[in-house]
Amino acid sequence: QQQVKQSPQSLIVQKGGISIINCAYENTAFDYFPWYQQFPGKGPALLIAIRPDVSEKKEGRFTISFNKSAKQFSLHIMDSQPGDSATYFCAASISAGNMLTFGGGTRLMVKP
């Protein structure tokens, strides 16, 4: 049973465009929702995270939108750059320090 579903699997965006990746979760006990960025040959690195008491969090060009009633959250990358090309994973856990359940990943390519 896949507890965190992520879409799309792959995404191609032009430089300067907006990249949007969506995730949906099933376990209502999840209360910590991070996004990780992974470059080829590297480990995942935390990009931005949100807790369900807020509906949006912004850090630079990256924004998480969270809809608790729909059990969905999304990552928006504004002004996408070729350097943003990577695989992005949403994740969820029950409290911040616990094991993460990852979505299936989205391979983003930003064309120059």
Add this chain to the structure above:
Amino acid sequence: DTAVSQTPKYLVTQMGNDKSIKCEQNLGHDTMYWYKQDSKKFLKIMFSYNNKELIINETVPNRFSPKSPDKAHLNLHINSLELGDSAVYFCASSQALLGTQYFGPGTRLLVL
């Protein structure tokens, strides 16, 4: 001054062998994890280890056993390797309840 390090980076071995992967973190964290990333990039938690408490993902075969000699190290021992064990294994660490998990660079295991 790598925060989370793993050795070896690559591991090629024959079916049926026993092998170990080592992980060390110098962040002073109290919780460490092992994740498996398969060929489709799907990331799945295997274990978490906090203050000598081991939490095991029930889907992990008992051929896999984590060993923690101290708080800064969590090694992964795999008995009787199978073809399906081929994957990238990531170690991660965090400070309990504070959230951010820092991932190592991964160990690419190929079982022939």
